[in-house]
Amino acid sequence: SILPASAYQSTALGKRRFHPVMVVRSLLTVMMLAASRVSPTAALLARVSGRAGGVRGRMRAAPPPSPLRMVSGEMPTDEGRFDASDMTPPTKLTSSSPTLAPIVRMEVLPKSEAGWLSVLTPMQHEVLRNKGTEAPGFSEKTPGELEYELKKRYRSKYPSQGAYACAGCGEPLYYAATKFGSGCGWPAFFDSIPGAVTEVPDKDGRRVEIVCTKCGGHLGHVFKGEGFPTPTNARHCVNGVSIQYDPEGEQPKDLVQIKSLTLGEIPP
Secondary structure, eight states: OOSOGGGEEEOTTSOEEEOHHHHHHHHHHHHHHHHTTOOHHHHHHHTTTOBTTBOSSOOOOOOOOOOOBOOTTSOOBOSSSOOGGGGOOOGGGSOOSOTTSOOOOOSSOOSSHHHHHTTSOHHHHHHHTTOOOOOTTHHHHSTTSHHHHHHHHHSSSOOSSOEEEETTTOOEEEEGGGEEBOSSSSOEESOOOTTTEEEEEOTTSSOEEEEETTTOOEEEEEEEOSOOSSSSOEEEEEOGGGEEEETTOOOOTTOOOOOBOOTTTSOO
């Protein structure tokens, strides 16, 4: 029997019978310990010297196993509780802003970096003010970014109407019809709105930087003479986080749009 000796009592004839109170106590103990995953036999052996009025020793239930700690890119390990920060993607992969939000044109520009930090996201600040560069394909593959949201809302990265404005100051920079598929991994335009974008040759003379004329925010680089079949044979290679789409932006009615190019039309 798995019941302790205290669960029995002797009769006048020397025979033993169950002690009703201790039987109930013992059965309750078995049920409670079974629920906590502790061996009933081991627990009852520790209580064998108990009396009807109490128990000399107490058992400590083993703590429940800790939840599996899921770490991105690794197998589950039993090292501690789940930490949400482990699943947070790196800063460079997070969405910079709602790129299809209403455009706000700044009348007065911030006069310090602290001022720009108060109106730009960290990623926008890194690109626009520190001349950083987003990874190729980032704008199209990342939720919340420009080309991803364009495809989601318009089923195309090349809406025919509207314009693209500077994400820093809100100044219109490119007509929507000048955006085309160059296959480079970044938003590309064959021309800018006259006077809106300024070209600045790099110090080494290898590339030409393009910046917003109004606020000086870094947009990307312009490449000319690559052989693209566009009206200008130029490619403004622009970081997606540097611009925002304005569906209400005005553009010339006679502007011819070139949405995308075939592999044979894209220069090697």
